[in-house]
Amino acid sequence: xxxxxxxxxxxxxxxxxxxxxxxxxxxxxxxxxxxxxxxxxxxxxxxxxxxxxxxxxxxxxxxxxxxxxxxxxxxxxxxxxxxxxxxxxxxxxxxxxxxxxxxxxxxxxxxxxxxxxxxxxxxxxxxxxxxxxxxxxxxxxxxxxxxxxxxxxxxxxxxxxxxxxxxxxxxxxxxxxxxxxxxxxxxxxxxxxxxxxxxxxxxxxxxxxxxxxxxxxxxxxxxxxxxxxxxxxxxxxxxxxxxxxxxxxxxxxxxxxxxxxxxxxxxxxxxxxxxxxxxxxxxxxxxxxxx
Amino acid sequence: xxxxxxxxxxxxxxxxxxxxxxxxxxxxxxxxxxxxxxxxxxxxxxxxxxxxxxxxxxxxxxxxxxxxxxxxxxxxxxxxxxxxxxxxxxxxxxxxxxxxxxxxxxxxxxxxxxxxxxxxxxxxxxxxxxxxxxxxxxxxxxxxxxxxxxxxxxxxxxxxxxxxxxxxxxxxxxxxxxxxxxxxxxxxxxxxxxxxxxxxxxxxxxxxxxxxxxxxxxxxxxxxxxxxxxxxxxxxxxxxxxxxxxxxxxxxxxxxxxxxxxxxxxxxxxxxxxxxxxxxxxxxxxxxxxx
Amino acid sequence: xxxxxxxxxxxxxxxxxxxxxxxxxxxxxxxxxxxxxxxxxxxxxxxxxxxxxxxxxxxxxxxxxxxxxxxxxxxxxxxxxxxxxxxxxxxxxxxxxxxxxxxxxxxxxxxxxxxxxxxxxxxxxxxxxxxxxxxxxxxxxxxxxxxxxxxxxxxxxxxxxxxxxxxxxxxxxxxxxxxxxxxxxxxxxxxxxxxxxxxxxxxxxxxxxxxxxxxxxxxxxxxxxxxxxxxxxxxxxxxxxxxxxxxxxxxxxxxxxxxxxxxxxxxxxxxxxxxxxxxxxxxxxxxxxxx
Numbered sequence: 001x002x003x004x005x006x007x008x009x010x011x012x013x014x015x016x017x018x019x020x021x022x023x024x025x026x027x028x029x030x031x032x033x034x035x036x037x038x039x040x041x042x043x044x045x046x047x048x049x050x051x052x053x054x055x056x057x058x059x060x061x062x063x064x065x066x067x068x069x070x071x072x073x074x075x076x077x078x079x080x081x082x083x084x085x086x087x088x089x090x091x092x093x094x095x096x097x098x099x100x101x102x103x104x105x106x107x108x109x110x111x112x113x114x115x116x117x118x119x120x121x122x123x124x125x126x127x128x129x130x131x132x133x134x135x136x137x138x139x140x141x142x143x144x145x146x147x148x149x150x151x152x153x154x155x156x157x158x159x160x161x162x163x164x165x166x167x168x169x170x171x172x173x174x175x176x177x178x179x180x181x182x183x184x185x186x187x188x189x190x191x192x193x194x195x196x197x198x199x200x201x202x203x204x205x206x207x208x209x210x211x212x213x214x215x216x217x218x219x220x221x222x223x224x225x226x227x228x229x230x231x232x233x234x235x236x237x238x239x240x241x242x243x244x245x246x247x248x249x250x251x252x253x254x255x256x257x258x259x260x261x262x263x264x265x266x267x268x269x270x271x272x273x274x275x276x277x278x279x280x281x282x283x284x285x286x287x288x289x290x291x
Numbered sequence: 292x293x294x295x296x297x298x299x300x301x302x303x304x305x306x307x308x309x310x311x312x313x314x315x316x317x318x319x320x321x322x323x324x325x326x327x328x329x330x331x332x333x334x335x336x337x338x339x340x341x342x343x344x345x346x347x348x349x350x351x352x353x354x355x356x357x358x359x360x361x362x363x364x365x366x367x368x369x370x371x372x373x374x375x376x377x378x379x380x381x382x383x384x385x386x387x388x389x390x391x392x393x394x395x396x397x398x399x400x401x402x403x404x405x406x407x408x409x410x411x412x413x414x415x416x417x418x419x420x421x422x423x424x425x426x427x428x429x430x431x432x433x434x435x436x437x438x439x440x441x442x443x444x445x446x447x448x449x450x451x452x453x454x455x456x457x458x459x460x461x462x463x464x465x466x467x468x469x470x471x472x473x474x475x476x477x478x479x480x481x482x483x484x485x486x487x488x489x490x491x492x493x494x495x496x497x498x499x500x501x502x503x504x505x506x507x508x509x510x511x512x513x514x515x516x517x518x519x520x521x522x523x524x525x526x527x528x529x530x531x532x533x534x535x536x537x538x539x540x541x542x543x544x545x546x547x548x549x550x551x552x553x554x555x556x557x558x559x560x561x562x563x564x565x566x567x568x569x570x571x572x573x574x575x576x577x578x579x580x581x582x
Numbered sequence: 583x584x585x586x587x588x589x590x591x592x593x594x595x596x597x598x599x600x601x602x603x604x605x606x607x608x609x610x611x612x613x614x615x616x617x618x619x620x621x622x623x624x625x626x627x628x629x630x631x632x633x634x635x636x637x638x639x640x641x642x643x644x645x646x647x648x649x650x651x652x653x654x655x656x657x658x659x660x661x662x663x664x665x666x667x668x669x670x671x672x673x674x675x676x677x678x679x680x681x682x683x684x685x686x687x688x689x690x691x692x693x694x695x696x697x698x699x700x701x702x703x704x705x706x707x708x709x710x711x712x713x714x715x716x717x718x719x720x721x722x723x724x725x726x727x728x729x730x731x732x733x734x735x736x737x738x739x740x741x742x743x744x745x746x747x748x749x750x751x752x753x754x755x756x757x758x759x760x761x762x763x764x765x766x767x768x769x770x771x772x773x774x775x776x777x778x779x780x781x782x783x784x785x786x787x788x789x790x791x792x793x794x795x796x797x798x799x800x801x802x803x804x805x806x807x808x809x810x811x812x813x814x815x816x817x818x819x820x821x822x823x824x825x826x827x828x829x830x831x832x833x834x835x836x837x838x839x840x841x842x843x844x845x846x847x848x849x850x851x852x853x854x855x856x857x858x859x860x861x862x863x864x865x866x867x868x869x870x871x872x873x
Contacts, residue, residue, distance in 0.1 A: 034325070034616070037349055039342075047660070048668060051621075051647055055672045058619055058645045063349045065342055068359065068650065078338070078540040082552075086339060086539070089563035090346040248668070249660040261664075272671035325616070328640055330633075354640045356633055359650065369629070369831040373843075377630060377830070380854035381637040 001286045004105045004118045005125045006167045014167070018135050020281035021274065030280075031061035036287050039065040039092040041084065042119070043099045048248055048272065049119045049128070053096045056279035062287070065092065081107055088114050094286055115286035117279075126159040128282060129247055130167050132275040133160075136267050137202060139274075140243055145172035150196050152228055153206025153255060154183040154217075160247045161188070161206060176200070179228055182218055193228055198237045204245040205230055205255045221254050231257040235265060243267045292577045295396045295409045296416045297458045305458070309426050311572035312565065321571075322352035327578050330356040330383040332375065333410070334390045339539055339563065340410045340419070344387045347570035353578070356383065372398055379405050385577055406577035408570075417450040419573060420538050421458050423566040424451075427558050428493060430565075431534055436463035441487050443519055444497025444546060445474040445508075451538045452479070452497060467491070470519055473509055484519055489528045495536040496521055496546045512545050522548040526556060534558045583868045586687045586700045587707045588749045596749070600717050602863035603856065612862075613643035618869050621647040621674040623666065624701070625681045630830055630854065631701045631710070635678045638861035644869070647674065663689055670696050676868055697868035699861075708741040710864060711829050712749050714857040715742075718849050719784060721856075722825055727754035732778050734810055735788025735837060736765040736799075742829045743770070743788060758782070761810055764800055775810055780819045786827045787812055787837045803836050813839040817847060825849045 006014065020028075038057040042050050050066070057064045065087075080099060087095055094115040097104070102122035109116070120126045134144070141147055149168060155161045155177045165188060168175045177185070178193040197203065208217065208224060219227065230244060238244075244256075244266045252258045261268060297305065311319075329348040333341050341357070348355045356378075371390060378386055385406040388396070393413035400407070411417045425435070432438055440459060446452045446468045456479060459466045468476070469484040488494065499508070499515060510518065521535060529535075535547075535557045543549045552559060588596065602610075620639040624632050632648070639646045647669075662681060669677055676697040679686070684704035691698070702708045716726070723729055731750060737743045737759045747770060750757045759767070760775040779785065790799065790806060801809065812826060820826075826838075826848045834840045843850060 034349075034352065037346065047649070047665065051649065051669070052672060054647055055619065055674065058616075058647070059673065061616065065345055065349070066357075066648075067338070067342065077542055079543065082540065082543075083338065085560060086563050087342070089560050090343060090567050091350065091564070092346065249664065251659055252661065252664075269667060269671050272668050273673070276672050325640075325643065328637065356636055356640070357648075358629070358633065368833055370834065373831065373834075374629065376851060377854050378633070380851050381634060381858050382641065382855070383637065 002105070002109060002116045003127055003282050003286065004109070004116065006127045006130055006163060011170065014131070014134070014171075017131060017278070017281050017285065018138060020284065021131070021135050021277040024277040024280045025274070030284055032287065033061050034063050036060075036062045036093045037065065037091070038062050038094050038096060038283060039067060039087045039090075040096045041067045041069070041087065043069040043080070043097070044120070046098055046119070048275070049098060052272070052275045053117070053119060053128075053279050053283075056276050056283055059276065060280055060283055062093075062283070080104055081111065084108055084112055084116075088112055094283065117282055117286065120159055122159065123157050123162065124159050125163050127163060128275065128278055129160050130163040131282070132271055132278040133164060133204070133245060133247070134167070134171070135274045135278055136245065136271050140267065141201065144168070147202065148174045148176070148200040149202035149204055150176040150178055150191065150193065150200045151204045151206065152177070152193055153179045154209060155179055155185045155188055155206075156183045157209060158206050164204070179206070180217060180219055180224070194234070197234055198239065201239065201242050202245055203230060203238065203242065205250070207247065207249060208251055208254050225254055225257070229253070229255055229257060230260050232259060235260055235263060238265060245271060248272065293396070293400060293407045294418055294573050294577065295400070295407065297418045297421055297454060302461065305422070305425070308422060308569070308572050308576065309429060311575065312422070312426050312568040315568040315571045316565070321575055323578065324352050325354050327351075327353045327384045328356065328382070329353050329385050329387060329574065330358060330378045330381075331387045332358045332360070332378065332389075334360040334371070334388070335411070337389055337410070339566070340389060343563070343566045344408070344410060344419075344570050344574075347567050347574055350567065351571055351574055353384075353574070371395060372402065375399055375403055375407075379403055385574065408573055408577065411450055413450065414448045414453065415450050416454050418454060419566065419569055420451050421454040422573070423562055423569040424455060424495070424536060424538070425458070425462070426565045426569055427536065427562050431558065432492065435459070438493065439465045439467070439491040440493040440495055441467040441469055441482065441484065441491045442495045442497065443468070443484055443521075444470045445500060446470055446476045446479055446497075447474045448500060449497050455495070470497070471508060471510055471515070485525070488525055489530065492530065492533050493536055494521060494529065494533065496541070498538065498540060499542055499545050516545055516548075520544070520546055520548060521551050523550060523554075526551055526554060529556060536562060539563065584687070584691060584698045585709055585864050585868065586691070586698065588709045588712055588745060593752065596713070596716070596753075599713060599860070599863050599867065600720060602866065603713070603717050603859040606859040606862045607856070612866055614869065615643050616645050618642075618644045618675040619647065619673070620644050620676050620678060620865065621649060621669045622678045623649045623651070623669065623680075625651040625662070625679070626702070628680055628701070630857070631680060634854070634857045635699070635701060635710075635861050635865075638858050638865055641858065642862055642865055644675075644865070662686060663693065666690055666694055666698075670694055676865065699864055699868065702741055704741065705739050705744065706741050707745050709745060710857065710860055711742050712745040713864070714853055714860040715746060715786070715827060715829070716749070716753070717856045717860055718827060718853050722849065723783065726750070729784065730756045730758070730782040731784040731786055732758040732760055732773065732775065732782045733786045733788065734759070734775055735761045736791060737761055737767045737770055737788075738765045739791060740788050746786070761788070762799060762801055762806070776816070779816055780821065783821065783824050784827055785812060785820065785824065787832070789829065789831060790833055790836050807836055807839075811835070811837055811839060812842050814841060814845075817842055817845060820847060827853060830854065
């Protein structure tokens with residue numbers, strides 16, 4: 001069983017994953033007693049997702065291997081399939097993969113016989129991130145149906161935006177996007193941030209991803225902050241129970257003002273916490289309960 | 292007890308290691324219960340050997356330390372001996388070392404009091420690789436005596452070729468080598484690949500090691516593939532029960548055609564699998580059974 | 583409870599830590615059974631301190647996460663606080679931090695709710711190193727009161743010198759410093775190395791830290807060795823029971839002659855060994871005994 005793309009999961013299955021994560025949050029214990037090994041294969045830099053999966057595996061009593069793609073055979077020109085097959089042959093029990101190529105996993109499924117957990121593919125999918133976002137929203141509002149969210153930033157290059165846009169609509173939410181026009185994506189319900197901010201339940205900010213942009217952003221960092229940054233003036237316009245989310249890492253004083261990061265409406269660090277519970281649920285689901 | 296060079300082991304001892312590895316393959320369980328720590332010190336990039344040793348240690352219930360030589364005191368000019376002595380003083384139970392210098396271990400033995408497992412020294416030795424090659428051959432043919440193997444590629448720079456040439460001859464195999472003349476080594480029984488291919492039991496390909504070659508190979512990659520690459524035409528000439536081996540990582544469509552990598556005669560991924568069992572045997576041998 | 587700066591600990595507390603480390607040296611067993619996780623966050627290269635803390639955690643039966651700051655969100659411009667908060671939210675039980683900024687921890691305390699162990703801040707503090715130095719001295723002389731030590735090298739840039747100067751004076755030792763005048767620091771009791779060497783109980787050498795020096799050292803390496811290097815002629819002048827210490831990694835034939843590194847008076851590798859016991863004591867102290 002793989003976790004590659006949320007399109008592969010029914011709404012019922014998604015709710016089941018959220019339920020299981022909530023159980024872990026509430027203290028459910030599972031201990032694989034070191035008998036399962038999870039190999040984290042990160043072909044792109046990552047702190048959050050990498051160590052969150054690692055922590056989830058450790059908390060389940062698994063052992064982990066952490067593959068540093070910078071110091072490896074990949075420099076020797078090995079294909080992704082050959083690397084992953086190698087870890088399968090080693091006898092690992094699951095691989096967690098982040099890779100720069102969209103839908104890299106299509107070259108792996110059918111040919112790899114251990115569970116693959118997609119920790120982010122290019123600008124495509126980031127299922128565990130979306131699931132932790134959903135868990136955070138469900139904890140807050142107890143439902144998805146009828147909620148309104150605006151995702152603000154570089155929509156075109158964001159796997160978080162792409163994955164959330166689809167799954168949130170499926171779950172009955174109204175999803176808007178906003179941000180610089182050069183990063184606007186057709187069919188993503190583009191709105192003016194300042195016109196929608198007082199109507200949404202969730203403001204989800206995206207990171208200004210300097211390292212991913214091949215052409216420079218037209219705005220300066222200061223202009224971005226002025227036009228799309230969440231500062232205390234904009235927070236004051238938000239609905240009383242509305243919350244602020246960000247997949248992190250965030251740029252203080254670019255997409256979010258320094259004093260807003262941990263304000264009362266912010267759920268940013270709670271998202272980090274939920275990430276470990278979601279990944280425990282996903283790993284437990286694919287590793288099976290028969291230890 | 293160290294594992295540095297197969298010359299240090301009698302034929303009986305080598306067979307004993309292969310037997311032990313076979314037992315691990317057949318499900319033998321050993322659990323050091325986290326009471327033994329293995330430190331993997333890789334001073335050269337490696338995926339396969341590094342994570343294979345790591346996996347072997349984890350499967351034995353050991354804990355592991357994975358030392359990234361790129362991010363370390365080595366940049367500060369520390370000697371190899373001083374680094375290894377430091378890990379001994381830390382109280383680790385064994386060190387696995389890969390280093391670019393031939394016979395680096397000669398400066399360590401006598402002065403280091405914990406087991407050293409050589410995971411490859413320069414162009415010299417690679418004992419665990421040879422042992423996994425031998426295990427794969429023995430599983431296939433049930434014997435070594437009388438078998439014929441041709442090793443194809445950059446013989447002069449290959450620790451795999453050097454180690455295998457000696458040990459396979461000792462075990463009664465006839466070993467030929469082939470490949471570009473500039474990488475030919477005197478005394479290594481050089482033959483024409485296309486003349487020998489229909490007579491050998493094992494075709495063992497070596498990686499075209501771009502990163503190790505100080506002077507450029509005379510052939511282009513395409514020429515290499517045409518002259519020495521194992522493609523389906525050459526596979527068709529191989530004996531019925533002959534097998535294909537490669538220490539990996541391999542370059543698809545250089546030393547081996549894409550469609551040959553996982554063909555019926557290929558044992559390449561089986562070698563990867565056997566590598567973990569061999570390393571479990573070696574680690575168990577040096578760590579001792581008294582936990 | 584944090585371990586940031588030895589100024590925060592009473593003399594009684596320091597002696598208690600040394601006692602606990604001595605117990606670990608003498609075989610005391612503590613086993614957290616994998617239920618505690620320690621995250622090592624190294625924002626500066628380190629072998630010794632990093633893997634020493636890692637080993638200490640493993641020997642206590644903890645699991646560890648080893649964060650490679652070179653391959654991470656830090657490249658994405660995340661603040662130190664945000665990274666550490668992230669690991670707290672992951673649910674780790676303690677963080678071990680090395681960072682280039684002096685007193686980096688001041689931005690963390692009060693806001694981070696898990697124990698922080700300072701593994702070195704810029705040119706400021708290195709509490710676990712000082713404690714292992716103290717343990718080594720106490721094992722040798724059974725006391726601190728009345729002992730004389732000279733610290734030789736780049737005093738101005740050395741967190742080891744700064745931390746030891748203060749704590750050793752507090753414990754009743756007389757502390758001198760020596761070395762190139764351009765690295766002399768006011769108020770650090772500067773003396774001529776060759777005039778003091780026959781009067782001290784401890785000669786503590788510092789590494790010539792090429793990578794930390796923004797302006798080149800005025801001396802060549804050969805001149806440094808001639809003027810301040812500990813060679814066998816200088817060793818011969820040392821008091822009968824005097825010992826040689828070095829926080830390591832050391833440059834052979836710069837601050838210490840090759841044949842002096844492991845001479846009878848040297849405690850350099852014993853310091854490495856004591857480092858693990860000190861870090862076991864510190865980790866056990868902050869993790870608490872209620873598993």
